Amino acid sequence: MDFTTRYKADAIKDSTIFITGGASGIGAAMAERCAELGAHVMIGDINATLGEALATKLRNSSGNPHHYFIETDVSSFTSLSAAFTTALSLSPSNHIHHVIANAGITDSTSLTELPPSPTAPCPPPPTSTLTINLLGVFFTTRLALHHFRLNHHTEDAHLLLVGSMASFLESPPMMAQYTASKHGVLGLFHSLRLSAGDQAPAQFRVNMLCPYFIDTPILPTKAKLLLAGVELAKKEDAVDAVVRLCAVRAARGRCVVVAPRSAGGVQEMDWEELKEIEPFTGRVVGLIRAGGTVRKAVRLVGDVGRLAGWMWVAGALAAMVMGMTVMAMR
Structure with a gap:
């Protein structure tokens, strides 16, 4: 997939797009761009203050009344299921055409931070990042596949999983939860790419976006200090890649990496590279380090x-x- 060529971004006009984690960071930038292009945006997020403010902003700026905030906790299947039901009822077409599984957090607590004494009780490790970043994506995927069956065969039914370059890379112990969760999303993508299951709609398609570090609220200060001096990927590049994957219906089974521009920017990892990811990541990381x-x-x-x-x-x-x-x- 050539990301330097022109494409019809307005192909997403009048489609309904449900974005989890859509109230801030990359998710909010996705929501704003999709609204600009005429899509109906459903913002699923746990932060009601940011979500309501963004939905109001989108309605006012676009003149389209069909942008909504839906309070959503992706770690709860019940909450997420209710959010999908609400999104369907609010969609002008009563269908959802694109689901972007974007919700995610990070926790810099190191897995190797243990009690001072080996005889002291060992507390359980934090698991909120695993729950939201991985289990939440599993929940989102199941509900997306379920609701896509309502779509007419001429309508799009597209699931976009948001992973990370951490889906491929090694990481220090302070990022163990995050890295493990993003490796898990990659594993899910592998499975969905081969077969969506007998009950999935025939036109169902899945893609995956894997950004390098981008300066968003999810990036903790510790990580920003560790990355000081390193070129980051651009939010606008990630957003454009999302719109392209949504707008180009021929995009199926694509794994798209958003690297810093000096390391190639937006690029696709092909299936052969997905089988052996070390050469690809070695090349991209080498370019980043060669600045x-x-x-x-x-x-x-x-x-x-x-x-x-x-x-x-x-x-x-x-x-x-x-x-x-x-x-x-x-």
Whole structure:
């Protein structure tokens, strides 16, 4: 799939798109772009304040009254099932054409953080990230397949799973939950890509989006500090990839990576690469790491200054200069 070619983005006009985790971050950016193109957007999220505000904004900016917020907890099948039912009732066509399983969180608690004493009771690890990022996607997938059966054979029935570059990469213990959940989403995609099951609609299609790190609320400060100086992927590239996958009905079984632009930007991982992902990820990560040293150093100072404060950066630089002076005097 060539992401440099033009496509008819307005092909999603009048379609109903249900986005989980659609009240903030990439999900909100997806919602805004889809509304601009004339789609009817259903925002499923647990954050009612952000969700209602975004739905109101979309209605006012587009002049389309069919943008709604639906309070949704993807970790609860009951809540998610009710959200799908509501989305169907609010859809002008009484159908849902695209479901974007985007809801996700992260937790920087390390799996290897254990009690000081080996004789002390070991508390259970946090599992909220696994529950929302993986179980929530399983729930979303099941309900999407169920409701897609209502669609007429001429209508689209598209499920887009949002994974991550963490679906392929190794990660430190502080990202164990997140990485495990995104590996799980990739495994689900593998299964759905081969067969959606006997009860799935014939026209059902599935794709997967795997962004590299993007500066959104899901990225914790610890991770931002670790990534200081590293070029991030662009939110607008991810959104354009989503719209393309929704608009181009020939897009089936595609796994699309959104890398930093210096590492190729939006690109497809083909099926052979999906079988052996190490060559692909090695190539992309190698390109990311190959960025100019000076450019990365400048970005590092800017990122750390923004996150930790410029006084902290000034103090660190002063200490560095003092240390170099002392070394030179020896």
